[in-house]
Amino acid sequence: MTTAAHPLVTRARLLADGLLAPNAERVDQEGVPATHIEAVRRSGLLGLSAPKEYGGAAAPAAVARETAEILAGACCSTWFVQTQHHTPVKLLAASDRPVRERLLRPLASGELLAGIAFAHVRAFPRVPVRAVPERGGWRFDGTVPWYTGWGLNDVMLLAGVTDEAEVVFAFAEAREQPGLRPSPPMRLAALTAARTVSLRLDGLWLPGEAVVQRTPHERFEVLDRPRNTNASPAVFGVAYAALALLDGVPEAADTARALRGRLDDVRERAYALWDHPVPHARVEERLALKTRSYDLMRTATTAAIVAGGGRSLDLGSRAQRLAREGMFLLVQGQTAEVRRAHLGHLAG
Template sequence: MTSSPPPPRRTTGRASPGRPSTPSKASGVLGVNAPAAYGGAEAPAAVGREIAEILSGACCSTFFIQAQHHTPVRTLATGEEAARERWLRPLSDGTLLAGIAFSHLRAHPKLPVRATRVAGGWRFDGRVPWYTGWGLNDLFLLGGGTEDGEVVFGVTGAHEQPGLTATGPLQLAALTGSHTVGLVLDGLVVPDEAVAVRLPHERWAREDLPKNTNTNPAVFGVARAALDLLDASGDAEAKDTAGVLRDRLDAVRRDAYALVDEVPPAERLDDRLVAKTRAYDVMRAATTAAIAAGGGRAFGLTHPAQRLAREGLFLVVQGQTPEVRTAHLAALRA
């Protein structure tokens, strides 16, 4: 059973009923950090972070779907030539939208998804507990672990095919528009020419660890949107609260981004975690303040304050590693 390529599709930027908007090709969002040689903007990282903040404040589902697209782009840009030449350009110019399925690799030495060498490619078996963008994405980057300690990343179509089926939509407290499902892999074969990267798990884990110690820009985006609600409320106390919290938000944002921009990725991990938990604190205060200022109305499902509060809770666990969980719980006990 060999994985089939995705059908070409262009994102429109207009949402269908029950679906979040997907960034249009013309916007350049999907290729913001992609190589210019492949049709991307190759913009500085700060531009990508600002886009993430804006999108997350407006709709965290839209942010989350497009955020995952950038990982396949970065992986293909430095990966195997055959996969790069086939998919990097349509991903960079926004013709195709991609997702990811590899957070389960962090469960090592467990192998929730096992990759096994077969003639002409790699067979994937197991279960992906969390996959975002089903029905929206054209393809996705799938990661699996081998018995001898290697990780294999391959590109496959984001649709049911021999060896790949999806569960029903997961019942989530937030981001229901993200089309998140589980994936069941039972003999999905990714051909060699669709393999983007193979490397030892130890190396992958070493490079992956710093990424999740950094503060997610979406935390600042959701917090900023909540503070904007306070400013627009017409209530003097709410506006005063927004001013105090905005100063705190700006301070932790500066610290968090300085660690990303000025410090090598594997250094000062403890400081990154401190900044991350401080950002959570400010986001929680901002979203709680928006609900407090809105009163009973803020609990209505059409009110943005309750949505931002629920999206903030999602961001607390999104991409959570044991190190992040330990640091966050320790900060809450302090």
């Protein structure tokens, strides 16, 4: 850990140690409560990447990574709900459209929490959600397969693809409304607590001023690629949390020490590539480090289960929760490129 002096890292640790980690097993079974989101709002972490002139912290990327590690290692479900917020903030910060002035400040301050509904765009040329210009705005039809934070988020960043292969990003209220109907909450093997639903869009109309960006799909792929080829800070967070469990088991000390050294090495190399001045450079190396981080997370969580013995089978076991969260992170944000690289790595 390298950015402990930054106040947001300190706040993340206080939040993790005082609230998230002590309640993580209960949250895993019952769902992320609104009180957790209120605590995240008060911490200032929702403005982590927002411009200072809009009330944000404009924190360096290293701070964003470390806070993500801390939150994910403490309660992956809460981390996953709040992490959706940062992409809409960054998109607004880079936009010159009117929606920036309407939403960036309340999102940066934590007055509003945003979710994202655009992962389906990565399925192109299949188009799960179509966007069509209509009455000075845009009509959206189709199905958003995954939307996290339903009932907690205030707004969502929605994307659809036009017949001309242009991706249209627009903001909508995160509530049931004409043209937008959520499914019942999904029951998942991990992170059911994050309140994930699918969204059925049947003529959802949004005004033109709700649009934050329009971009050719080819351009979207270029910008999206670094987000998925880099190793995830959440993976390191869960792995370190599992190793912390081993620290309390005398016979596991050597295992914890060996794994921590390997994890530190992969983390350092992966984050150096995060900070590379060319985001699309050395993709094969990025993917190799990403799959190696998966290996180490899986090994660390397995070791925690082994060290816990039969107690690890209890749904209240921290080791088991971390293992299930690790399973989720193996596929979170997965693209075809990442899947091929991971499967190839597993094949040896």
